[in-house]
Amino acid sequence: MWFDAWSDLVRVLLVGTAAYAFLVVLLRVSGKRTLAKLNAFDLVVTVALGSTLATILLSTDVAWAEGAVALALLVGLQFVVAWATTRWPSSRSAVTAAPTLLLHRGEVLDDALRAHRVSRGELRQAVRASGSGDLSQVGAVVLESDGTLSVVTASSLGDASALADVPGAKG
Known part of the structure; x- marks a missing residue:
């Protein structure tokens, strides 16, 4: 169907505006961590928020108050x-997920690459993006819990204390 009634459109406009405003206020009050760089858990919550907002907008079976409670719950x-x-x-x-060491002091850790489905090409791309052109000059490449690759050059590695929470990283 292309069109049912003007009242349905007005409902979407009013409820949608109210739900959107409520979600924005809720996210501002809850702080930056709510929508920080996404790890798997954060992604699930973000998708659930979007799905809930869409349901509030489009389902006449869900009252605005119920949707607001669902958003607040998430x-x-x-x-x-x-x-x-x-x-x-x-x-x-x-x-x-714990961060994973993929390269340590210039040595590629192939078992870690395979276990986390990262190719050598992706590893080299991250190294290039960091401004390095020589793997032997890289102190560490870490697959972070949000899926990003962090590159630490050998000259910046220092005592490797930034790698303290990365299993397998020894100074």
């Missing part, structure tokens, strides 16, 4: 999980 759960993982580091492993 943001609240995200806040609780973020709070818990900063207070109890052991709980972090339940919702985020």
